[in-house]
Amino acid sequence: MQKSFIIKRIIYAIFIFFVVLTLNFFIPRLGVDDPAERYYPPQGNMSDIEYEIIKQVTREQYGFDVSTFKQYTNYVEGLLRFDLGTSFRTGNPKVSTLIAERLPWTLVLSVSNLVISLCIGLIFGTVAAWKRGRWQDSLLLNLSTISVALPAFFIALILSFYFGFELELFPAYTNPNMVSQFDWSWEAIKVVFFNAALPIISMSIGGIIGYSQRTRNSVIAVTNEDFVLTARAKGLSQNKVLFKHTLRNAMLPIVTAVGMSLSGLIGGAVIIEQIFNWNGMGTLFLEANNTNDYPLMMGIMLFMSTIAILANLIVELTYSLLDPRITVGEKR
Amino acid sequence: MLKKIMSLTLVFISLFLVGCSSNEYERRDDASNTLYVGSVGASFPTSFMPWLSRDGIAPTISSMVYxxxxxxxxxxxxxxxxxxxxxxxxxxxxxxxxxxxxxxxxxxxxxxxxxxxxxxxxxxxxxxxxxxxxxxxxxxxxxxxxxxxxxxxxxxxxxxxxxxxxxxxxxxxxxxxxxxxxxxxxxxxxxxxxxxxxxxxxxxxxxxxxxxxxxxxxxxxxxxxxxxxxxxEPIVTVDNQLNSKEPTAETLYQYQHPVGSGGYKLDPENSNAQVITLVRYDEYHLKDGLDYLYKVEKIKFMLFQEQNVAIYALLKGHIDILDSTVSSNYLSLFDDREDIFVSNADGIFTQTLVINLNPATSEKNALRDLLGISDFRRAIALAINQEELVSFVLNGAGKTVSAGLLSENLTDFYNPDADILRFDLEERILEANSLLDAIVPDKDHEGYRLLAGERIKYTILGTPGEQDVISRLQVQLQKIGIEVEFKAKGSSPERTYIFNSKFDMTLQGVIFSLENADIMYRAHFVTLSQSSNYGRLTDSVLSAKINEMRLSLNLNYKYELLQEIQELIALNYYKIPLYTSNIISVARTDRYEGYIVVEGSTIFNTDTLQNLRRVEG
Structure with missing residues (x-):
């Protein structure tokens, strides 16, 4: 891999980060009324002068008492110190602290979802491709059609009502003491996975079908390649042809897809978290939005954007490692 | 490789299965005097400095602790x-x-x-x-x-x-x-x-x-x-203000361990971002005022982020009360459920159609000039059929409202003379058309009225949830030849449309009561800049009455003025009442009885708390 290629991609990622950072700062402000008027409308018989004092106090409290440009430079300065600012919540907790508290819980869902979707998707997709045109393949195609019509939140509600409330196989919503009582004991870990079962299943159904389709298409494409025909002509067993030659070569687009899905790892579960009362990043963002907690909203958005930028960078670099033609193309 | 993938999958599935134990829904086996209250929201606060914690359930908790x-x-x-x-x-x-x-x-x-x-x-x-x-x-x-x-x-x-x-x-x-x-x-x-x-x-x-x-x-x-x-007093200093941006550990501790004087104490050990536990304060000074005052020993507020889930939790007995308004669409769920108490309380929030009758000069146009004509607005007000709105938009769970915008339930202050829009609908439509015929007589082939050859057409700003009511208004105003259509108001309508007069009509919820009369009447009908007076009404007589009412030191005279104000408000045809929606909420009756329906409240209210008794067994 060319050094210049890597440096270019990193510089490009840094540039994108600053664009995102700037938009992240200004876009929320486009919709913000003067917080002073929003939080404290004129009361009682106060004079205009008294009301101005109150508005000024509120602006100071929320950091709106300096020019927008100054606010922006303060924000960038803070970021250079890895300070995402303080939330408007009582006690003004650090945004980074709030994110750190919620991130692991979202990762439980999203990483489990990714692993399950990928593993089962690879199995289904390979089987469907290998049995192309037979019932396994038809089943996958039909499931794909159905999954498009059933969004994850709808599946989540159905699972919550049927498997949670009616059959009571899994918790219909998260045990409210799960987070506060978590102590890394085996019992606590079991409780987490028990409570996570329905959210993960809700999220995974679409993922499984998606990866299955990708795998199927990729495997079929590779199956028609000359080297696979050669392998077969050499008299290799079905398993060797499938695993040693076909599947390995079919993995490239799957790896790309996995990389791309990393960017949605944090923010992809907002509604699922809401349905199951799961205390993760998605619900943190909703809380910030509901309470006009702009520093928290900006912090979460920036964090998610940074993850997406990093994920894209990793995918690009990995892709060029796996497929040297990409680097060659850059060189030309 | 396939084996490795399958093994990994099995490990994950096993993790879920080993977790399988019986579901624990605490309320089911709880024989104590603990009331389980479901609350719909994004999260629970963990700090309870009552002046600062104003979001979500915080004011409810603060009002019980302080x-x-x-x-x-x-x-x-x-x-x-x-x-x-x-x-x-x-x-x-x-x-x-x-x-x-x-x-x-x-x-x-x-x-x-x-x-x-x-x-x-x-x-x-x-x-x-x-x-x-x-x-x-x-x-x-x-x-x-x-x-x-x-x-x-x-x-x-x-x-x-x-x-x-x-x-x-x-x-x-x-x-x-x-x-x-x-x-x-x-x-x-x-x-x-x-x-x-x-x-x-x-x-x-x-x-x-x-x-x-x-x-x-x-x-x-x-x-x-x-x-x-x-x-x-020992904690708060100039360097560590009551609402410091960087509170000390001691201040934070006090936020999280509030010491109040109310009927309930916070139990911080059993509270977190998803559960808040309050324990009855046995030394509460008003405890002997009523026979059943605060008989509930413990209250557990449980957070639900999704309302459908919360309603099912109530139906399945995971909570006793849902402290949240339930849409009338859900009422059929509770039919034939003897263990569910449905509270259909009168609301205090009136939905109005606000007309932009005095736009800023830059936003004036011929159509908006029409809205400045009192008879034109009266025609619109006469054509609005509140009964139909209540029936179709609220499924019957609401009430019609006087043009004076004060609830009839405030019997001593409600002025029936301000109720000038409630008479036979056919007569109203006839009068409305007659008024409009004098102002804009020309019509197109579809019966819509024309101004300088163009159809008279207005937009009504609303949220997606208000499309129902605007669609119904579209049908009602068609009868007088005026076309209206929905326009999304977006996330910051005051800045985008309202405070700079860039709208024809909008929907606005209003609450006028004796408690807020001094503030609200001035904000809605007098103040011009960036206030709730969206259409910038300037009525010198009404303004003078409102100021007189605010400044009067004679309470009886103040109430007389309130009655006159209602009539003046009605005659402006500026904030036209559409309906007041009921507040529907639900509770279970298998563990507690004695729920009290209170105007403007869900079933979880102070009167209910004073009256609730644990059902034996």
Missing amino acids: NTLFTYDDNTGTFVESIGKEWYYVSPEGDPILTTEGNIDYDELEAVYSGSDESYLVVKIIIHDDIFWHDGEKLTVEDIYYTFDIGTNNALSNHAGSLAWTADLQHSYSNGVMTRQGIFTYDHGANERGYNITEEEKDTVMYLHVNKVLGAITSLFSTILILPEHIW
């Missing part, structure tokens, strides 16, 4: 005892202004203060002498002095809310130095000022100087939750 001086009864227009036992106005010399029956003598008040040079009214407050904070300390008037004093002192509390709530108190600071004293206790200069407080009364009697209007006491009495001086 007390105000008095509470306001909107039906009678009187203050009910809480920390305060009694209050009345006194003359500047400290003489009570009371009738022989012991009520406030408003005629005398007006006589004493109208001719007085003083710029304030003097209020005497006597508090209960048996109130103790949750940590056992006695509550005295010094706590109230501390609360009001710090609320006005932005060197110690740089908090806009408290400054706003105490705006009517004539007690102020400049850079931490008191510039005017308006709170007087035994220890803070009452006797020196001429207000006689004896040694025996020193913990229970105080005087306030408030602005010279009757409404000046409202937020002081019924909004500000009283803080314990012994907790906050």
Whole structure:
């Protein structure tokens, strides 16, 4: 891999980060009324002068008492110190602290979802491709059609009502003491996975079908390649042809897809978290939005954007490692 | 490779399965006197500094843990005892202004203060002498002095809310130095000022100087939750303000372990971002007032982020009450359920159609000029069929509203003469068309009226959830040849459309009550800049009446003016009433009984709490 290629991609990622950072700062402000008027409308018989004092106090409290440009430079300065600012919540907790508290819980869902979707998707997709045109393949195609019509939140509600409330196989919503009582004991870990079962299943159904389709298409494409025909002509067993030659070569687009899905790892579960009362990043963002907690909203958005930028960078670099033609193309 | 993938999958599936144990829904096996309350929201707060924690369920919790001086009864227009036992106005010399029956003598008040040079009214407050904070300390008037004093002192509390709530108190600071004293206790200069407080009364009697209007006491009495001086005074300094952006560990501890004087105490050990536990405070000073006052020993608030899930949790017995309004669409779920109590309480929130009758010069156009004509607006108001809106938009769970915009339930203050839009619909349509024929007689082939050859067409700003009502208005106004259509108002409509007059009509919810009359009437009908007066009404007669009402020291006259104001509001055809939606909420009856339906509240309300009893067995 060319050094210049890597440096270019990193510089490009840094540039994108600053664009995102700037938009992240200004876009929320486009919709913000003067917080002073929003939080404290004129009361009682106060004079205009008294009301101005109150508005000024509120602006100071929320950091709106300096020019927008100054606010922006303060924000960038803070970021250079890895300070995402303080939330408007009582006690003004650090945004980074709030994110750190919620991130692991979202990762439980999203990483489990990714692993399950990928593993089962690879199995289904390979089987469907290998049995192309037979019932396994038809089943996958039909499931794909159905999954498009059933969004994850709808599946989540159905699972919550049927498997949670009616059959009571899994918790219909998260045990409210799960987070506060978590102590890394085996019992606590079991409780987490028990409570996570329905959210993960809700999220995974679409993922499984998606990866299955990708795998199927990729495997079929590779199956028609000359080297696979050669392998077969050499008299290799079905398993060797499938695993040693076909599947390995079919993995490239799957790896790309996995990389791309990393960017949605944090923010992809907002509604699922809401349905199951799961205390993760998605619900943190909703809380910030509901309470006009702009520093928290900006912090979460920036964090998610940074993850997406990093994920894209990793995918690009990995892709060029796996497929040297990409680097060659850059060189030309 | 396939084996490895399958193994990994099996590991994950196993993790779920090993987790499988019985589901634990605490309420089912709970034989104690614990009420499980479902609350729909994003999260629960973990800090309960009552002035600062204002989001979500925080005000509910604060109002149960802390007390105000008095509470306001909107039906009678009187203050009910809480920390305060009694209050009345006194003359500047400290003489009570009371009738022989012991009520406030408003005629005398007006006589004493109208001719007085003083710029304030003097209020005497006597508090209960048996109130103790949750940590056992006695509550005295010094706590109230501390609360009001710090609320006005932005060197110690740089908090806009408290400054706003105490705006009517004539007690102020400049850079931490008191510039005017308006709170007087035994220890803070009452006797020196001429207000006689004896040694025996020193913990229970105080005087306030408030602005010279009757409404000046409202937020002081019924909004500000009283803080314990012994907790906050040692902590709060100029360098560590009450609402510091970087609170010390001790301040944070106090936020999270509130010491109040209300009927319930917070149990921090059993509270987190998803559950809040309150335990009954057995020394609560008002506990003996009623037979069943606060019989519930423990209240557990459980968070649900999704309302459908919360409703099912109630149906399945995971909670006793859902403290949330339920859409009338759900009512059929509770049919034939004898274990569910459905509260269909009258609402106090009136939906109105606001007409932009006086746009800023830059936003004027020929169509909006029509909206400035009173008869044109009357025609629109006459064509609106409130009964139909209640039936179709609210599935019958609502009420029609007077054009005077005050609830009929406020029987002493409601003015039936302001109810000028409720007569036979056919007659109304006839009159509306006749009015419009005189203004815009031409019509197109579809029956819509024309102005300079163009169809008269307006947009109504609304949220996606309000499309239903706007669609129905579209049908109703078609009968008078006026076309309206929905326009999404977006996330910041005040800035985008309303404060700069870029709209024809919009929907606006209004609540007018005796408690908020001083503030709301001025905001909705007088103030022009960036206020709730979206259509910038300028009616000098109405403005003068509202100002007179606010400044009157004679309560009886104030109420007379309120009745006149209703008529003037109705005659402007500016905020046209559409409906008041009921507040539907639900509770289970298998563990508790004695739910009380209260106007404007869900079934989880103070009256219910006073009346609830655990069902035996």
